Amino acid sequence: MNLEELQQIASGVHNENLLFDFEVNVCQGTGCLSQHSDDIKAALEAALAASGKKALIRRTGCMGLCAAGPLVLIEPDAQLLQHVTVKHADAVINSLGATPVAELQCDLRQHFDDQDHVVLENSGRIDPEKIDEYIARDGYQGLVMALTDMRPADVIKQITESGLRGRGGGGYPTGLKWGMVAKAQSETKYVICNGDEGDPGAFMDRSGLESDPQRVIEGMAIAAYAVGASKGYIYVRAEYPLAVSRLTVSLREARRRGLLGNNICGTPFNFDIEIRLGAGAFVCGEETALIASIEGLRGTPRVRPPYPAASGLWGKPTLINNVETFANVPTILRKGGAWFAAIGTAKSKGTKVFALTGKIRNTGLVEVPMGMPLRQIVEGIGGGVPEGRTFKAVQTGGPSGGCIPAELLDIEVSYESLIQAGSMMGSGGMIVMDDTSCMVNVAKFFMEFCMTESCGKCIPCRAGTVQMHTLLTRICDGSGTMDDLDLLVDLCSTVKEASLCGLGQTAPNPVLSTLRYFKQEYMDHIVNKRCTAGVCNINHAAEVIA
Amino acid sequence: MSAATEIKTLIIDGKDVSARPDQTILDVARENGINIPTLCHLDGLSDVGACRLCLIEIKGQNRLLPACVARVEEGMEVTTTSERIARHRRTILELLFAERNHICAVCVANGNCELQALAQQLGLTHVRFPYRNPALAVDASHERFTCDHNRCILCTRCVRVCAEIEGAHVWDVEGRGADCKVITDLAQPWGDKNSSCTKCGKCVQVCPTGALYEKGKVGVEHPKRPDFLPYLNLMREAQ
Ligand SMILES: Cc1cc2nc3c(=O)[nH]c(=O)nc-3n(C[C@H](O)[C@H](O)[C@H](O)COP(=O)(O)O)c2cc1C
Ligand code: SF4
Ligand code: SF4
Ligand code: FES
Numbered sequence: 001m002n003l004e005e006l007q008q009i010a011s012g013v014h015n016e017n018l019l020f021d022f023e024v025n026v027c028q029g030t031g032c033l034s035q036h037s038d039d040i041k042a043a044l045e046a047a048l049a050a051s052g053k054k055a056l057i058r059r060t061g062c063m064g065l066c067a068a069g070p071l072v073l074i075e076p077d078a079q080l081l082q083h084v085t086v087k088h089a090d091a092v093i094n095s096l097g098a099t100p101v102a103e104l105q106c107d108l109r110q111h112f113d114d115q116d117h118v119v120l121e122n123s124g125r126i127d128p129e130k131i132d133e134y135i136a137r138d139g140y141q142g143l144v145m146a147l148t149d150m151r152p153a154d155v156i157k158q159i160t161e162s163g164l165r166g167r168g169g170g171g172y173p174t175g176l177k178w179g180m181v182a183k184a185q186s187e188t189k190y191v192i193c194n195g196d197e198g199d200p201g202a203f204m205d206r207s208g209l210e211s212d213p214q215r216v217i218e219g220m221a222i223a224a225y226a227v228g229a230s231k232g233y234i235y236v237r238a239e240y241p242l243a244v245s246r247l248t249v250s251l252r253e254a255r256r257r258g259l260l261g262n263n264i265c266g267t268p269f270n271f272d273i274e275i276r277l278g279a280g281a282f283v284c285g286e287e288t289a290l291i292a293s294i295e296g297l298r299g300t301p302r303v304r305p306p307y308p309a310a311s312g313l314w315g316k317p318t319l320i321n322n323v324e325t326f327a328n329v330p331t332i333l334r335k336g337g338a339w340f341a342a343i344g345t346a347k348s349k350g351t352k353v354f355a356l357t358g359k360i361r362n363t364g365l366v367e368v369p370m371g372m373p374l375r376q377i378v379e380g381i382g383g384g385v386p387e388g389r390t391f392k393a394v395q396t397g398g399p400s401g402g403c404i405p406a407e408l409l410d411i412e413v414s415y416e417s418l419i420q421a422g423s424m425m426g427s428g429g430m431i432v433m434d435d436t437s438c439m440v441n442v443a444k445f446f447m448e449f450c451m452t453e454s455c456g457k458c459i460p461c462r463a464g465t466v467q468m469h470t471l472l473t474r475i476c477d478g479s480g481t482m483d484d485l486d487l488l489v490d491l492c493s494t495v496k497e498a499s500l501c502g503l504g505q506t507a508p509n510p511v512l513s514t515l516r517y518f519k520q521e522y523m524d525h526i527v528n529k530r531c532t533a534g535v536c537n538i539n540h541a542a543e544v545i546a
Numbered sequence: 547m548s549a550a551t552e553i554k555t556l557i558i559d560g561k562d563v564s565a566r567p568d569q570t571i572l573d574v575a576r577e578n579g580i581n582i583p584t585l586c587h588l589d590g591l592s593d594v595g596a597c598r599l600c601l602i603e604i605k606g607q608n609r610l611l612p613a614c615v616a617r618v619e620e621g622m623e624v625t626t627t628s629e630r631i632a633r634h635r636r637t638i639l640e641l642l643f644a645e646r647n648h649i650c651a652v653c654v655a656n657g658n659c660e661l662q663a664l665a666q667q668l669g670l671t672h673v674r675f676p677y678r679n680p681a682l683a684v685d686a687s688h689e690r691f692t693c694d695h696n697r698c699i700l701c702t703r704c705v706r707v708c709a710e711i712e713g714a715h716v717w718d719v720e721g722r723g724a725d726c727k728v729i730t731d732l733a734q735p736w737g738d739k740n741s742s743c744t745k746c747g748k749c750v751q752v753c754p755t756g757a758l759y760e761k762g763k764v765g766v767e768h769p770k771r772p773d774f775l776p777y778l779n780l781m782r783e784a785q
Contacts (some may be wrong), residue, residue: 281722298719303595303615456700456719456726458596460634463641466724467675487674494637497610497630498598 001258001265003144006135009257013136022055022096023075024048027124029062029210030203030242031364036086037070043089044072051093061211063124064115067363068106073124082106111362114381116343118351119327120367123211128246131253134214140259142333143218146225147265155226156182159329161337163349168194168285168322169400169426169502171348171415177319180309181227184317189229191220192313192320194290195236195243198282199398200449202429204353205323207365209236209243212327213250217273219326221260222333224271227319232273235290237280247275282399282453286501287312287320289455300455301501322427324353344370348414352425358395358432359385368413375409378432389434393517397426399446399453400506402513403439422513424506438535439518440525443511444472450507461504464495468511475522478529478538485522489515556622565618572600572613575626582626583635583664586701587614588752590775591710597701599635599664602626610634632668639665644675645724646682647696648755654764655756661699662755678724685730687737691750691760693728698757700726703772704749711775716743728757 017023026032026041044057063071068082072092081092081104091101117123126133134140146155160175181189193216197205209216220232236243251273254260262270276294278284284299291313293299312318328350332340341349348370354377357363361383368377378384378394385391393403402423404411411417415425433442451465471488474480492508499505515522524530529538554565558575565574570593575582585597593614601610605623610631613624625631642648642661650656682695702719705728709715716736720729730736736743750758752772 283722303593303612452723454723456721456723457594458598459638459641459699460598462700462723462726463645464637466678467641467644470676490633491637494634498601498634498638500595500598500612 001140001144002148003141006140006144009132010136010138013132017056020054020056022053024055024057024092024096025060025063025073025075025124026057027061027063027069027071027073028059029066029069029124029207031062031066032069032071033242035070037084039086040070040072040084040089043086044092047089047093051096053093053096055093055096059127059129060124061122061126061128062207062365064120064366065106065108065111065362065364067361068108071106071124072104080106080108108362108383111366111381111383114372114376115367116351116369117367118331118340118343119208119215119324119353120211120365121331122215123207123365126212128211128213129249129253131214131250131257131259134212135257138334139214139330140218142330143221143225143259144265146222146333147267147269152182152226152228155222155333158332158337159226162328162332162340163337163344163347164325164328164332164340165348165415166322167324167328167352167427169397169424171425174321174325177309177321178223178226180307181229181317181319184310186317188231188314188316189227190313190316190318191224191227191229191232192290192294192308192318193220193232193234193323193326194285194287194320195234195240195323196278196282196285196290197237197240197323197427198280198285198453199400199427199429200446201355201357201395201431202398202427203355204365204428206240206243207355208323208327208353209234209240210246213243213247214254215327215330216323217250217254217260219329220273221264221271222329223319223321223326225269227317229319230270230272232271233276233294233313234273235276235278235284235294238277239280244275244277251275281455282449283455283501283503286503289501290320291318300457301503303500324428345412345414347416352413352428354428354430356382356430356432358430359389359434359436360432361386370414371412373410373412374404377413377430378409382432385432385434389436391432392435392437393433393439395423395431395433395442395510396429397424397506397509398429399449400424400502400509401426401429402509403433403442403517404513405517408517422516423509436533436535438476438531438533439514439521440472440476440531441533441535443514444469444476446510447472447507450503454503454507455501458498458500458504460495460498461500461507464491464499464504465507467491468495468508472511475525476531476536476538478525478536480526482526485526554618554620556618556620556624558624559626567618569618570614571602571611571616571618571622571624574618575613575624580626582613583668584614585660585664585699585754586703588703588707588772588775590779591703591706591752594702594706597699598638601631601634603628603631635668636670639668639670640673640675642699643670643673644677646678646680646698653697653756654759655697655770658769659756660754680724682727685736686761687735688741688743688745689737689761690745691736691747691758693730693736694757694759695727696757697755698728699755700728701754702728703752703754704728704758707748707752707775711778712744712746712748714742714744714746716741717749
């Protein structure tokens, strides 16, 4: 394979598309599929056959606006249809080249216009199982350029220059990590893609793998070339069957096109990827636990150092990156590190995909440049909280993060500013809460998550989360005291500072951040025996007597 | 020997000490008579850094490091006790006491228990957390030994000694979080007729509490001898 051959494949696809007057893209992401968008596609195909029109009906990955699903996108005039059902099939086909179906029009310009799609550029645009469609949108140019034109060190230089940082939560500079693995002395090295994604409310990585799997595969291959690895693993949780099946097909397609396997692009570079299924433990997303899990051991974290870059899978130097981190790589190689570094803030470059959920109108997947004010994401792109409700907080970083209150909505999204606000970027979950959410209850929810997901290896996390959960439960049910609150704060400090891995170290964050911004709600529960949001079931007996 | 040229010097609690580069902070501290509390660590076994009692401070670093696994580095300044560390250590012990049923007065290990000894040493006088009183099983199926999960602190010494020294790998951990439990074979009774247990008793000797004990022996009659390991390893290396 060389650039010319890629070009040929691309023109093949373009020529084929020219045979059609229209493209009808039907979203087959998990969200729309759950509303039977596969039946809609079949109905559209049947209606099309009857109509005699020339249209290409394409299965695509997630279009992002899951709240309005099932979605259908009609090209060439970029007409987005929402809440499509099987019953609409005839009307949709009849509307091709005629008047659009008024009741299905989705007019959310601002939702899309404010976004900047790098990682999601192909999502909802191509058939995720057709490698040629990926190639037709410049796919694999990055890999071919790397293999034929660049030394591994040049690749790492581009990544370093781009300023890309890990999208799995920690934000570690990707170029630096690649450089470490590249420098490690070993015959055998591994590349691992972390697709465990266990945070509640997060579905960025799942969607990426479902919608544009070749992008992740290409990113991994480029990484493998850069660090000197010939074997890769994609670790996906078994609860993501669609991602797994699309990946399986995509790996086969990449091998068929000679983009995985031996002597890729006629060079001495060999690389292949295997899928490993996780059993859905949150802690298995932690890199050392994930590695243990691939090795067939119990998925528990171990003390670092040594870091995986020095001693990872089977004791060999191992590069482990998040799905979205890898998904950025092909574009960086194609457009250059400097191009990427021009997006974002001084220290947080590029874009970030967020899974916008909770009490918000436009639930779905969004990709925005780093540095965008939170307000623009929540109120602009997200459309704000539903009618009649008031915004209270936005939770980022999942169980490791915190809640950001209304008065801080103007901060920009970047690794630094979110940490400063007592939360963190995390992997990209963004849960919006309104006045019907009780912040103590929210803290309890996340603590319960950490408690049940703790691997149990170290004492502060295993036993500390249980006690914190008990204290939060007491406060929620109105039996908590001020002593309980002090004890809770004290425990937060020990669990944060003494736990072995990131799960325990960050488990207190939801408590600490809600205490920082919503202390009054804690006091209401403890002193006034009242839950202003009306969520907690407090026994009012005490109030009546007084 | 090249290692000799690589001797590191560091400061522990204000004292200048020297170390081989492969030594942990705990090794060097103990060599120099500086006591750091430990529970999961045992000389002769691999380290897991799980109990977190051995956390120490290093000058210039905000993060606390487990002394049992952290390697020495040239010029390091280590503090093994501070108000902050002492607070965490006491809280960790409190969490352990509240987690299962550690009622010393009726425990076979009373007077021979590392958990009890540490609590005394660190001046733990009361537990602020509600006792969870889980109802856990006692496995008395083995002809010579008993496993009382109520006293287990999940240090995994039994798991490691059995796998690493005896080579039988009878023990393991099942479950997650508070549901973790040590198990024999694939969660079969310890005394099962097909058990892979060799009855060597090493796990009983290394267990820091009364979770594993020899039947018919109580309290002072049941001194445990976890210190056999370094000798055993030394003898094996010498062979
Ligand atoms: C409890 C826990 C869960 C984690 N889960 C994930 C995950 O689901 N996906 C992920 O990419 N990283 C996860 N991480 C972070 C990984 O340990 C690791 O830092 C990351 O995969 C590195 O990739 P990056 O540099 O590209 O972000 C988790 C960390 C912790 C402590
Ligand atoms: S912090 Fe929690 S999840 Fe991490 S090793 Fe300790 S017990 Fe396991
Ligand atoms: S049985 Fe004893 S040695 Fe084994 S984990 Fe429990 S306390 Fe530790
Ligand atoms: S002795 Fe170091 S963590 Fe337990």
